[in-house]
Amino acid sequence: MDGGTELSLTIAHIVQRLKGSHLHSQIERQAKDCLHQPEIKLESLKDDVRSFLKTSGWERQLQNAVYRELHVQLPPSHPMAPPEHLKEPLAYMRKAQASWEKRVLKSLNSMSTELEVPLARMRSAAEQKELANKWNEMGTDDPDLSRFRPVYAPKDFLEVLISLRNPNHDSSEDVSARSHWGLIQVPVNVRDIPQLRQAYSELNLITGQLGIDDYAHIHPDLFESEHVQIGKKVLVEQDSAAAQQYSRQGCPTGLRADLWALILNSTNQPPDVMHYEQLTAGVIQHALLVDHLIYKDVKLTASNDDYYFVFEDFLYQVLLCFSRDTAVLDHFKYNSATPPKSYIHGKVGDEECAVVYPPNGVIPFHGFSMYVAPLCFLYNEPSKLYSVFREMYTRYFFRLHSISSSPSGIVSLCLQFERLLQTHLPQLFYHLRQIGAQPLRIAFKWMVRGFSGYLSTDQLLLLWDRILGYDSLEVVAVLAAAVFAFRAENLMEVTSLASAEAVLADLSTLKVMPLIQVFLFATSI
Amino acid sequence: MSGSSDEIKPVSCTIKPPIYLHIGDTKTDPAHSGVCVVDVTLPFGKPVNVEEITFKNYYTAYLTVRLLRRGPGQEAPAKWFTALRDLPLMDNPHTERGSQDYYSVHRTQDPEKEVSDWLSDLTLGDQHPDLEQGLPDPHTVSSSLQQMWALTEVMQSNQTTSSIGRFDVDGCYDIDLLSFT
Numbered sequence: 001m002d003g004g005t006e007l008s009l010t011i012a013h014i015v016q017r018l019k020g021s022h023l024h025s026q027i028e029r030q031a032k033d034c035l036h037q038p039e040i041k042l043e044s045l046k047d048d049v050r051s052f053l054k055t056s057g058w059e060r061q062l063q064n065a066v067y068r069e070l071h072v073q074l075p076p077s078h079p080m081a082p083p084e085h086l087k088e089p090l091a092y093m094r095k096a097q098a099s100w101e102k103r104v105l106k107s108l109n110s111m112s113t114e115l116e117v118p119l120a121r122m123r124s125a126a127e128q129k130e131l132a133n134k135w136n137e138m139g140t141d142d143p144d145l146s147r148f149r150p151v152y153a154p155k156d157f158l159e160v161l162i163s164l165r166n167p168n169h170d171s172s173e174d175v176s177a178r179s180h181w182g183l184i185q186v187p188v189n190v191r192d193i194p195q196l197r198q199a200y201s202e203l204n205l206i207t208g209q210l211g212i213d214d215y216a217h218i219h220p221d222l223f224e225s226e227h228v229q230i231g232k233k234v235l236v237e238q239d240s241a242a243a244q245q246y247s248r249q250g251c252p253t254g255l256r257a258d259l260w261a262l263i264l265n266s267t268n269q270p271p272d273v274m275h276y277e278q279l280t281a282g283v284i285q286h287a288l289l290v291d292h293l294i295y296k297d298v299k300l301t302a303s304n305d306d307y308y309f310v311f312e313d314f315l316y317q318v319l320l321c322f323s324r325d326t327a328v329l330d331h332f333k334y335n336s337a338t339p340p341k342s343y344i345h346g347k348v349g350d351e352e353c354a355v356v357y358p359p360n361g362v363i364p365f366h367g368f369s370m371y372v373a374p375l376c377f378l379y380n381e382p383s384k385l386y387s388v389f390r391e392m393y394t395r396y397f398f399r400l401h402s403i404s405s406s407p408s409g410i411v412s413l414c415l416q417f418e419r420l421l422q423t424h425l426p427q428l429f430y431h432l433r434q435i436g437a438q439p440l441r442i443a444f445k446w447m448v449r450g451f452s453g454y455l456s457t458d459q460l461l462l463l464w465d466r467i468l469g470y471d472s473l474e475v476v477a478v479l480a481a482a483v484f485a486f487r488a489e490n491l492m493e494v495t496s497l498a499s500a501e502a503v504l505a506d507l508s509t510l511k512v513m514p515l516i517q518v519f520l521f522a523t524s525i
Numbered sequence: 526m527s528g529s530s531d532e533i534k535p536v537s538c539t540i541k542p543p544i545y546l547h548i549g550d551t552k553t554d555p556a557h558s559g560v561c562v563v564d565v566t567l568p569f570g571k572p573v574n575v576e577e578i579t580f581k582n583y584y585t586a587y588l589t590v591r592l593l594r595r596g597p598g599q600e601a602p603a604k605w606f607t608a609l610r611d612l613p614l615m616d617n618p619h620t621e622r623g624s625q626d627y628y629s630v631h632r633t634q635d636p637e638k639e640v641s642d643w644l645s646d647l648t649l650g651d652q653h654p655d656l657e658q659g660l661p662d663p664h665t666v667s668s669s670l671q672q673m674w675a676l677t678e679v680m681q682s683n684q685t686t687s688s689i690g691r692f693d694v695d696g697c698y699d700i701d702l703l704s705f706t
Contacts, residue, residue, distance in 0.1 A: 078627035080579060089625050102705045109702045120698050166621070168584045189620040286698055326692050342700040352694070357703060359692030405621055 006076050014069045022271045023065050027058050057238065064240040068265035071395060071471065074334055088336035088404045092166055093186075093411075097336050097403040100160050104363055105340050107151050112289055115147050119289045119342065119357055128284050135280065139303075139312035145296045150366035154448045157365075157401060158183075158441070161411055164403070181433055182418030183440045188405050190416035192423065193525055196478065200470065202248040203513075205521050210250025211462040211513030224252075231255045240265055248469035250462055250513070257378040263468050264391040268384045276383035279321035282359075286324075290358045294319045298369045307457050311376035315369050318386050322393075328360035331394035336404035337361075362398075367445075370452040371397045374460050396473055400448050413447050413477040414440055420481040424523050428488050437500040443480040446507070450476055454507045463512050479512055482519035486510070536573055539566045561585070579629045586618035587611040590630065 018024055031049050034040055034056075040048045053059045074086050081089075088094045112119050123131065134141070162183045169187060191199065203209065208223030218224075227249060234242045235258050243262040251259045260266075283291075298315045302308040308315075322328070332339055339361025347353035372389050379385035399409045406412065421439055422429045432439050446454050450473070451463055466475045483504065484491065490503045541564040545557040567573050578590070590609040596602065609630065615623040692698065 078579075078629065080581075080629075081627045085625075085627070090621060091625060105703045105705050112702060119700055119702065122698070168624075187620045189617065189622045282692075324692065340703045340705075342703050344694050344697055345699045345701055348701060348704065355692060355694060355698065355700060357700060 010073070010076070013073065014066055017069050018062075018065055021065070022269060023061060027053065027062065030056065030058055060238050064238070064262070064265045067240045072331070072334065083333075087332070087334065090166075090405050093164070093403050093405055094336065096160065096164055098338070100157075100403060101338060101340070104151055108289070108340075108363065111148070111151070117289055117292070121287050123285060123287050127287075131284050135284075135317070137313055138316040141295075143292075143295060145292060145299060148292045148296050150297065150300075151293060151363055153366040154445050157410075157448070158444045161403065161414060164411065180418070181422050181429055182415070183438055184411065184415040184418055186411065186415070188412045188415055189407065190412055190419055191407075191474070192419070193520060193523060196474070196520055200248075200475075200478075200520060202469075203466070203517055203520060205517060208249060209513050209517070210252065210465070211459070211511065212517065214250075228252045228255070231259065235259065235262065238262060244469055244471065246469070247465045251465045253458075253461075256461060256465070260378065260468060261384070261388055264388060264395070266384075266387045266391045268381070268387060272387055273383045275327075276321065276386050279324050279386075280317070282324035283320045288323060288358055290323055290364060291320055293364050294323070294369070297364055297366060301367055301453065302369045302373045305373070305453055308370075308373040308376065308453075311373060314376050314382065314385065315372055317382055318372050318389055319364065319369060321386055322390065323358040323360055323362070323364075325360045325390065326356070328362065328390065328394060329356060331398060332361060335398050335402055336406075336409075337398070337402040362393075365401065367449050367453070370449045374452050374457055374464070377457055377461070395471075396467060397450065399473060400450065408473040410448060413473060414444065416474065416477040417443055417447065417480045420478065420519075421484055424481075424519075424525075425485055425488060428484065428491055431492055432500060435495055435497065435500070437494070437497040439484060441497070442501055442504050443484070446483075447476050447480055451479065451507075451512075455510060455512060456508045459510065459512045466516075475516060478519060479516055482515040483507065483510065485519055485523075486515055533576060536575065537568060540564075541566070575632065577629050577631050579627070581627050582614050582623065582625060584615075584624050586613065586615045588614055588628075588630075 030053065034049060034052045037052070040052065050059075053062075077086055084094060088097065108119075111117075162185075164184070164186045166186050169185075197204070201207075208227060210224070210227065213223040214220070231246060231252050232255065234246050235255060240262055243259050247259060247263060261268075294316065298312060298319070302315055303312050329339060339356045340358075340363065341354055342357045343350065344353040344355065371393060372385075375385055375389050375392070379388060396408065399406055400413075401410065403409075403411060418429075418440055429439060450467070451460055455463065463475060463479060467473055487503055491500060494500045494503060543561045543563045546560045546562060548556070548558050567575075588609065589607065589611055592606045592608050593603050594606055596604060612630070614626070614628060
């Protein structure tokens with residue numbers, strides 16, 4: 001396929017995706033309505049309507065919608081490649097993901113059978129009424145959740161990643177200075193520091209950053225004031241791509257909510273609000289087993305966190321709605337995972353009676369609510385919060401808990417972390433290995449959550465600015481390595497895994513941008 | 526694949542099992558060189574115009590294609606030509622990228638060129654579009670889109686991808702346990 005054909009196919013795909021969308025009907029209506037205007041002449045109709053759409057900002061909205069589609073579109077592929085290849089090209093990773101999923105499903109099935117709680121049931125009218133009344137204060141409930149246990153914890157998932165093997169890879173080589181000292185044994189492509197310096201050039205020592213150059217003792221005229229002005233301009237222009245580029249240097253606190261929504265093209269129009277209300281109706285109507293998992297997770301994690309416990313009610317609302325949202329199923333086209341399937345009672349095997357469970361295909365694990373919690377600081381309107389979270393999940397967070405060869409996938413992040421550490425802090429790595437404290441065992445839980453719950457919120461948001469700005473989760477692996485580099489001296493003194501954990505237990509005082517900057521640009525290579 | 530430009534058919538051919546090349550004596554030095562040869566025999570007698578070779582990779586880093594071509598006239602002996610040398614399939618042989626991808630190797634329609642000049646005009650199925658010549662003219666694109674829609678089944682159904690939103694079957698979401706194959 002030549003370049004021109006490929007481009008045409010991409011365009012055709014995007015047109016089809018946007019056809020029938022709310023934006024499409026809005027633009028159509030605008031085009032029809034503008035015909036009454038005097039400046040629209042019949043002889044130059046097409047051009048006049050086009051320039052009207054441009055000046056009124058509709059063309060920009062369309063651009064943003066196209067930009068969004070480009071983010072979630074599958075990369076161009078060979079026509080012979082089957083859908084599973086597009087989800088994940090490596091057969092052994094697909095197999096590992098399938099077998100992991102099977103374990104999780106079996107676990108959920110056993111939970112349902114043992115606790116005698118059905119996977120899904122319709123709520124009685126009385127129960128529906130009660131829940132509707134309590135919708136904004138579900139946190140006050142104190143249900144007995146002791147019988148429920150999370151389906152899995154990050155450390156279970158880590159064991160699966162450690163056991164990944166490429167059948168074509170000879171890993172019989174004895175451990176030596178040249179071999180890989182870490183736990184990840186699959187040779188996925190990861191970038192080294194010289195390559196990262198090129199890719200993340202905006203983070204270098206001579207470029208202004210929020211998180212570094214906005215400290216109290218630095219005069220705002222040196223960087224901050226101008227950066228804020230540019231941010232305001234970007235918002236006025238409503239340009240998604242510009243906002244994404246801008247976010248690489250950090251988003252000012254007052255503009256961040258709008259900037260992130262712009263980058264993600266996350267709108268809060270009437271159809272979005274209606275969609276959210278439909279989801280809440282779905283929650284009120286049906287009770288799902290995963291609801292208990294969500295309650296338990298929120299109670300165990302966010303509610304116990306000093307920063308996030310105030311948002312408990314929001315978290316229930318967003319996560320319960322998220323489980324009912326079939327629009328999320330779209331992302332499985334490019335996710336190596338597959339949504340779990342079930343059949344209506346008595347119709348096992350009848351494909352017409354097959355449904356996805358939960359409706360959004362995502363089974364929450366221990367810590368899942370931490371993907372939502374930081375967003376509560378930015379958005380106080382539930383439908384807006386929901387919209388932004390859903391987009392963040394379907395673009396980034398899903399990669400943190402599925403097995404794939406994607407450069408932003410958790411496997412690559414783990415390998416990248418280990419490689420960075422082994423290459424640039426070999427003494428530290430070797431020492432930790434000797435005392436039975438493999439670095440990944442400590443860093444994994446940070447990376448799987450995108451550091452949510454480990455950093456202070458303002459620092460976390462600065463980190464997530466860069467995830468959005470660079471459209472990649474790589475900074476998470478870089479930060480993990482940078483944290484080890486920062487505490488290297490103390491870590492060299494410890495003699496056990498427990499003491500290593502203790503040194504790295506509290507990250508709440510860390511400033512992420514200086515750490516990342518120094519690690520990437522001041523490490524000698 | 527062979528045939529005229531509007532009709533491409535697969536060529537029946539025999540693909541022999543791959544043979545690894547060894548350096549030195551296989552008994553004393555079992556390590557292989559990392560070079561593997563796959564013989565593909567085309568049907569004897571019928572001349573064949575090969576337009577495209579499509580394959581799925583499995584950890585081959587570089588591809589070389591050599592052709593045994595019979596010279597003009599029945600008496601001339603067949604000679605080996607190198608059609609393609611060391612085409613990279615994996616940008617780094619020690620990492621996964623490209624290791625299990627699908628590839629196509631095309632040939633340009635230039636009867637004046639020798640077969641050995643294949644090298645210059647080959648494209649891979651996975652390559653990114655060349656934007657050096659600038660963005661295409663929108664009118665050209667929209668007219669080629671018409672053809673694209675005729676070819677692609679997905680477009681023919683003309684359905685939007687906006688989801689319906691319901692997760693139940695006829696209002697029922699009473700399910701048994703989760704199923705897995």
